[in-house]
Amino acid sequence: MSTTTPLPAYASYQHLVVSSPGPFVAHVEINRPRKLNAFSQEVWLEFGRVFNQLSDDPDVRAVVLSGAGDRAFTAGLDVQAAAGDGILGESEGDVAKKAKALRSHIEEFQDSIGAMEKCDKPVICVFHGISIGLAIDIACCADIRICASNTRFAVKEVDIGLAADIGTLARLPKLVGSTSWVKEVCLTARDFSAQEALSVGFVSQVHEGKEAAVHAGVALATTLADKSPVAVQGTKELLNYGRDNSVAESLRYTRVWNAAAVQGKDFSQALMSGLKKTKPRFEKL
Amino acid sequence: MSTTTPLPAYASYQHLVVSSPGPFVAHVEINRPRKLNAFSQEVWLEFGRVFNQLSDDPDVRAVVLSGAGDRAFTAGLDVQAAAGDGILGESEGDVAKKAKALRSHIEEFQDSIGAMEKCDKPVICVFHGISIGLAIDIACCADIRICASNTRFAVKEVDIGLAADIGTLARLPKLVGSTSWVKEVCLTARDFSAQEALSVGFVSQVHEGKEAAVHAGVALATTLADKSPVAVQGTKELLNYGRDNSVAESLRYTRVWNAAAVQGKDFSQALMSGLKKTKPRFEKL
Amino acid sequence: MSTTTPLPAYASYQHLVVSSPGPFVAHVEINRPRKLNAFSQEVWLEFGRVFNQLSDDPDVRAVVLSGAGDRAFTAGLDVQAAAGDGILGESEGDVAKKAKALRSHIEEFQDSIGAMEKCDKPVICVFHGISIGLAIDIACCADIRICASNTRFAVKEVDIGLAADIGTLARLPKLVGSTSWVKEVCLTARDFSAQEALSVGFVSQVHEGKEAAVHAGVALATTLADKSPVAVQGTKELLNYGRDNSVAESLRYTRVWNAAAVQGKDFSQALMSGLKKTKPRFEKL
Amino acid sequence: MSTTTPLPAYASYQHLVVSSPGPFVAHVEINRPRKLNAFSQEVWLEFGRVFNQLSDDPDVRAVVLSGAGDRAFTAGLDVQAAAGDGILGESEGDVAKKAKALRSHIEEFQDSIGAMEKCDKPVICVFHGISIGLAIDIACCADIRICASNTRFAVKEVDIGLAADIGTLARLPKLVGSTSWVKEVCLTARDFSAQEALSVGFVSQVHEGKEAAVHAGVALATTLADKSPVAVQGTKELLNYGRDNSVAESLRYTRVWNAAAVQGKDFSQALMSGLKKTKPRFEKL
């Protein structure tokens, strides 16, 4: 269990601990270490809520996410809890009725995890130990992925008889540079290491052990929190927009976006500080 | 020429040999070794037909594709046969009429090769020796690409005065992680090696020699054939869907897809086997 | 300042020098070495014009772009000039009116740099020394990127309080194989080296020093200029089309494109030369 | 003020009255008649909530929406309330900061109104009297639009110095058959009558007076509520999907959708009832 002091505004979460390791930086820990940080429905609903709150919090400019405890970032879906839900498992009632319930259930789950991608502030995910199944769906919603050298990754869903449906299959091929590799790990459900994750571009940094990785994640977040929030949040938004749009459409959206953004004080301050070689100070956004 | 015993249901193909190296695995060999497995129109029409048949065959869950003989996976288009066709070569008749015939000809060719991508079952392509021109178009339709260390790849079309039109230019940049490299090899038509293919992510495994590579392909296919067909085929479908759609659209399609899929027996069986640590057995799909 | 003799047809440019290091090859140099080849509005308008002219010039089949002098490819936006423009900086007049002026200003800038991407002929960018900010926007419009080992790259815009708006955020994630890396360099504005650029696939060749890199760029351009212009220009067009379209749409466009292209003489000449093992000669396009 | 007895499950809404005029039919009334049913933020947040609740309510199969009182469906935005909000009006603070607040504010408003379009059950909007500004944004989210002969429609936003941003400009041109007419009414903000709305296809029925129109709306809803919910809700979903997707993509999505839907009991019951000429009875979905 995490021993960090939670931020007061985030004290009500049951399965997540949110602390602040530095100015304008929030650190979210998934806090069910005895369950290998597995996700029941309660956990993923909290996950969605915390990122919605962080998105609107003017005191937060960058977020780090990791798992509590030494063993796992997360072992993914809490399969026992899921097996207990009436909703999963072989059909007994009317197929069409059950299909409707399933669509709605999956959508709620997708939206909860996707809240991290939609969060206005950049999110750095720090993987360590067991990071399988849902861990990959979550990873695909992060902005920057770094990991400890002991991380054990796997796209595990095929082994529970399921095509992954919380985002891995939609996002992973757009994140890394080899679809042959993507299909190999998605179809076989085999483990892959920190080093393999680095070499295909899934993570951009590997550190020796969890502590060093979390430390690096916090340091990176601190760097981001020091920059102009208008520039940082605009950069996240435009990169995310670009993934799903043609270049021509992205350029058009960019023009409209920056037509307001560069009228803000951050741009003139940063520009002038650059010319004068001083350090700019940015107000809350 | 291949010496494998063909599967009876696939005995009628002239230029392809289909055998079964293990339960639920099919191995397709391009079988014109004296022509370096080059493709005439007859060959590509058979190629399309065989993958349509494999897609519907409940006894097949994974497919391996390689070339017969030691020298080549394929040297690509059978240029002599193509030069003999009235359809290629400088215009003599009416330009608009010839354009219509060409569009129709190219579409038939694209559809034949594309049948491999549309095949419901995952396809592992094993490259070896000469693998140029059409070999790359074919590669781009595979799910997983592996190769022998002696493979000699090239996007050769520019050297016959042609922009590649059977799929390489449409698919290759979406498969690997460097468009600078893609444009270099497509514009220069230069050779690239197994090692280079691995480092850019075009293939995900390199093996010493053809035999080892085919062996690895069959082993990989056997692994896939052992998994839930509902999960494996759903994973292929959703990954392919994702390539051409935004993340939001993919997530929507995924919900609708899984709302039927998880009502099948594979999911409950795999889930329960996972909890009970037993090995699930999946019925034909 | 560049000492190359400019091509007469391109003698009127003030900030660019265009020479011809070999048949059908043009070499464009950004020529403000004392300003580290920084771009004022005058420079980017010239940049757009030169690539429009090269696109239509039948004597040019491939283009190399580099910076004059030893220190920089370009240090990016000429910030002092930009700060002098009324258009940038904190809002004083009517916000809506200023937004309209900004959209129009950014569009002109995007179009000027984008002219390189739209140029019918392939463009090889050779980076060296300081290559930051706008250098990356330009890089993303090139077909092939190579660099000197001393290159210092950075996506610098966040440090001037701005989300990059001339194309980096729209194009970069589609060029390389790790969005985690992309977001890291875009959000932190940190430097990255030639070697790092190679390993993520941003460049496809690194050479020892500027001279060797330019030499390699010219050699590569010479290779391209020796090929069928119909095949080379078609390949560029179809690869660019493919980036922004689904595979099905790309295949359709390809059929229509090649239905005219393969009726040209280049195809029959190259095909026959291939069969006869002679060297084809291609006419101007 | 409405005198209908509200459904108990919907009794907590302050500005909306929800009653049930027949089996499986819900009737929502906007209930601020003294304010001409104008929308303050409180109203639109309730509006979003009520349609989310209706979407999930198994006792509701079709919805009718109208305004309370004789004078107006709605006069649109409650401009006085809006003028009181700090958020609207000429910029005083930082432009970029205010832009962020505005984007967030508009998104919340769009989502609230759009909840009606996302509602799984078909919604019939009955217009009468003043139906301007936001009334048109709401109309564009309805499935079927009918109106009283005394309705006075107008796309009013241009007259408050604003391009309509809650959905009219995004949806209206896709609903009717003349973009020349659309641009005329959107750019001039002029009134248009029930008859004009019918002739351009904006509404599909006109009735004499509010009472007759509401009566017709309820009758139509009753017809829909009598059909198979699987068929009706599937039809709404597929028509909405089709608006924003190509035909090829719609056909693909349709196949996947119906592969679950036709396995339900509704289809076999309706099919058999059709053959036996009996009246089917459908269970709750």
Added chain:
Amino acid sequence: MSTTTPLPAYASYQHLVVSSPGPFVAHVEINRPRKLNAFSQEVWLEFGRVFNQLSDDPDVRAVVLSGAGDRAFTAGLDVQAAAGDGILGESEGDVAKKAKALRSHIEEFQDSIGAMEKCDKPVICVFHGISIGLAIDIACCADIRICASNTRFAVKEVDIGLAADIGTLARLPKLVGSTSWVKEVCLTARDFSAQEALSVGFVSQVHEGKEAAVHAGVALATTLADKSPVAVQGTKELLNYGRDNSVAESLRYTRVWNAAAVQGKDFSQALMSGLKKTKPRFEKL
């Protein structure tokens, strides 16, 4: 049953009669009048084949489609035959397995009807009498729709417990000018008349009785068959392309299409004939 003499090349069809009422015009009749021209699987497979054949037949430049007999264009799906198929009806076997079979079944059906839309030659559908269910799916694939005054149209699928899945929901809203009307007829399954079809733009001509309507269809086809096939077929292709693409993409495709088409003889002949006021004669395409 039709009494027209079939064209020899089309004599083998069992349920369709193809005759030639004039030069370059083909008339296809659905020929199961005693079954109200209802479609069993055999019929729709023939339907797909005949339009593929017509598409490639150089002796055909325009096609008319109608139903044999006085009572019906078609009453739609042959429900009795469909009820006999194992594939429809409530689920008994594995849901995921049945879903796969259903997707494949619906796709075959969609492709068969869609062959009419893909046919290179323009198709004029002439409706008369009962024209319900599948009749509307077919209508949506036609280029021009005309009808007899006695036509009784209905989107009937909701009444058999089904969201229409052969194309009506994907195409109808893009064909007519009122989505309120579209949703009304799709959700209620009510009849609509020839006159109503005309007023919403679903058909563009109404004629008194079947004979007059067929006569008008043939006359219109004769007009089209008299024009340049390059111009007519290009116009169909570009209009169909435009429906599913943005204007910018359509203009790009158009340029590439016409770059070959206007090099044909039809254009120069028609252009010259126009200047000289003579009647051009066009060769087979």
Added chain:
Amino acid sequence: MSTTTPLPAYASYQHLVVSSPGPFVAHVEINRPRKLNAFSQEVWLEFGRVFNQLSDDPDVRAVVLSGAGDRAFTAGLDVQAAAGDGILGESEGDVAKKAKALRSHIEEFQDSIGAMEKCDKPVICVFHGISIGLAIDIACCADIRICASNTRFAVKEVDIGLAADIGTLARLPKLVGSTSWVKEVCLTARDFSAQEALSVGFVSQVHEGKEAAVHAGVALATTLADKSPVAVQGTKELLNYGRDNSVAESLRYTRVWNAAAVQGKDFSQALMSGLKKTKPRFEKL
């Protein structure tokens, strides 16, 4: 020939006359009445230039376009001039080379006419007399179309052996409510009247005679010029954006657009004027 006094800033055009019939209104006349206002390349290049100039002119808020003289809006392409161009007509040189020249030629033509659609200010086209061929391509780029009762429209291109390529086929089906009608007029090249144009929604007003129609166009433009330019130009932009994008994407773009626009003075002035019942005065944009 037009007798209106041209605006000084637009005095240099040879084939177009630009006058100002009222404050902030520009009236453009196509001025080759003896040639029935037919378009040679010179004319369309001027056409593109004038709309680019009007787009940037702060003294213009709305534009009217009509043809000089009594006989024609325009008879379309100046066929004699076109026949004289080397570029059109049956192929003699290399097909691929000619295809490149044709693509470039068509693009220039499309861009020139499309400049009217891209113009920031709304454009009202007033048709009268002969309005065929290119007249329809132009019409499709207008915002509002009105016409004189004597107008004779036709999509004439098929009669010169050509699929229309300057925009009619890409835009017309998105402008009106019946694709059956669209295909009928595009494939037959038949005339259609002012009344028919009104009934299908192609035009939104018909007036008795040219003078009345031009008068109505100017009156409508005057109304638009009296409104907030921020609101009017934003409305045009968002409607045009919506045509080519999904509703979800449009809503997103709208939020970003209005986040700057509503910070301008126009919005607060119009809002306050509405509350105080005074007439707002808007400054130049």
